[in-house]
Amino acid sequence: MRKRVTIYEVADAAGVSVATVSRALNGGRVAPLTRARVLRTAERLGFSPSPAARVLATGKSRAIGVVIPDATGPLYGRMLRGIGLELAQAGYTYLVESSERDPARERQVLRDLSARDVEALILIGSGLGPRSLAAMQGGLPSLVLVEREGADLAAPMITIDNESAAERATRYLIEHGHTRIAHIAGPRRAGRERLAGWRRALEAHGLAPGPVANGGFTEEGGYRAAQALLARGGFSAVFVASDRMALGAYRAVREAGLRVGADVSVVGFDGLEFGTYLDPPLATLRQPAQQLGQAAARAALAVTRGERPENVVLSCELVPRASVLEYGGGL
């Protein structure tokens, strides 16, 4: 372990007191010449202040905790990048922990993180419900919620505009001549809002809602839901509430002897990479993952300053692809 250069050695070498060194380093009032000399000395000695000592003295750890549901989720990497970039600018870092979608583990992770001197906690995606959170909240640092339920938690929420995005997706299908549009839905708030957007688009165009099936946001669920819908028929396009479910739907369509695009148009949600490689490539709504992260980080920083930041709602971008074709009178 490399030996630490302390502020005392810098003070000695520069011929001033430690207080002056500290002030020179942190922008306190110091005579310009003294400051220059101190900085030069610090540089020469390779001084870098001990974060631990600083935390102890100031009570500010300059660290934010982040909880994600799943370390391998493709969107979380982008969110973390957004968080990291934004925090770095303010001289903050973050600690990530993954709940692996296990409530017990999430509780553990929350406790763990708050025992580690983080100034705020960013909670991403689904996990413990608002009630469990509220119960723990006393022992936790301030929260920032990203795409997560928690209306009455008095915590800033960063979300995407699921309803508008879903409406846009559905409108995209309508613009391609489809009038009978089914929906494969997902659970929780995100699922409900996407369903609402689908419905709103149809109403706005005077169309009757097509059949709906629930897919639980999993590939297998999407497969089953699509099978159920195909068995009933009565639609030429389907808006699927997640790309992962759309994957299952592709399989069901193929197994039914039909072709995605030509026979059934499909639009997904999330904008995951694999959609590009499907045959045909999957039209979808891209989540602004990195921006979500940035917004969350900004909110977290505001919270540490004692502010009460606004909620943020970001919108998704439509990615048109060949899984949606002009309605040709099939089905």
Add this chain to the structure above:
Amino acid sequence: MRKRVTIYEVADAAGVSVATVSRALNGGRVAPLTRARVLRTAERLGFSPSPAARVLATGKSRAIGVVIPDATGPLYGRMLRGIGLELAQAGYTYLVESSERDPARERQVLRDLSARDVEALILIGSGLGPRSLAAMQGGLPSLVLVEREGADLAAPMITIDNESAAERATRYLIEHGHTRIAHIAGPRRAGRERLAGWRRALEAHGLAPGPVANGGFTEEGGYRAAQALLARGGFSAVFVASDRMALGAYRAVREAGLRVGADVSVVGFDGLEFGTYLDPPLATLRQPAQQLGQAAARAALAVTRGERPENVVLSCELVPRASVLEYGGGL
């Protein structure tokens, strides 16, 4: 900010001195009854020791720094999970930073991380070369290198057995009757070793090496390399040194009016998720990402204990898929 319960309050409440509380908490010698009373009191008051104070007093931060090349890379999430799981068991956490494949930024990130009291640094994937690292090493905590060059750096290295894996991949093609096998190669150590494995497999079966083209580990590079190979011809199968390049190769094959599998068998490397969704699904060698992470974490922990851990070499698993078919006399 929640008020801290300090060790003094616990000591008072339990009627002992702070030294005893500390010992009771950390497994020093304390009378069993006293220990029980202290623990109960601590629990009741919701005491949790200040990490900063602890770090300051002990000089151990219980944190490891991790540098990855790219926050959104699909393998890194898995590695981080492995690292996190392993470290958590030892009561450690980690700080991640991404270099975004920019040398200047990587230097910055290294400095930043080492200024943050990490006890060791795990460097994942390509980045600063051994010489630049060696130059900085004086100012850095001990390193652990994962899939990265750095022979003479006196740091434990965690790698995969690229050569054996590449040999396995090539053998897989040979087992399917292919005798003229091309290679799309990548740069750096990983690229060289995979090339060597390909060559070794061919030699072992008395086959002449087919044509080789370089793809730079990018999709576009893979595309170009495949185009070049197809222009020359003379092979019925190709071992591509990364899935990402294989993606480009697929495109080139398709544009040449051929079919992957039927006309040209392809096997990739890495085991990325999207390979499943290609048409046909891409046979590949799966990297043991999570295990790499675990091994790296174990090595890092050993290093903090002053040990000098062994290098670790992990092997990849062949994932057979339909991009490789029995040689049928085509091409």
Add this chain to the structure above:
DNA sequence: TATAGACGTGTAAACGCTTACATCTGGATC
């Protein structure tokens, strides 16, 4: 019965910063 450990506990000094307060200097003001 004296005595050497062994064991349990307490006292106080670090660890490396920040910062309130005190001190000193040198004009500016009357």
Add this chain to the structure above:
DNA sequence: GATCCAGATGTAAGCGTTTACACGTCTATA
């Protein structure tokens, strides 16, 4: 020329732990 005040610097008290050392108290041994 005395008085103030502002600006620069120093002194020292925390921040919340760990831990070396000192100090009893017992029990086992001679």
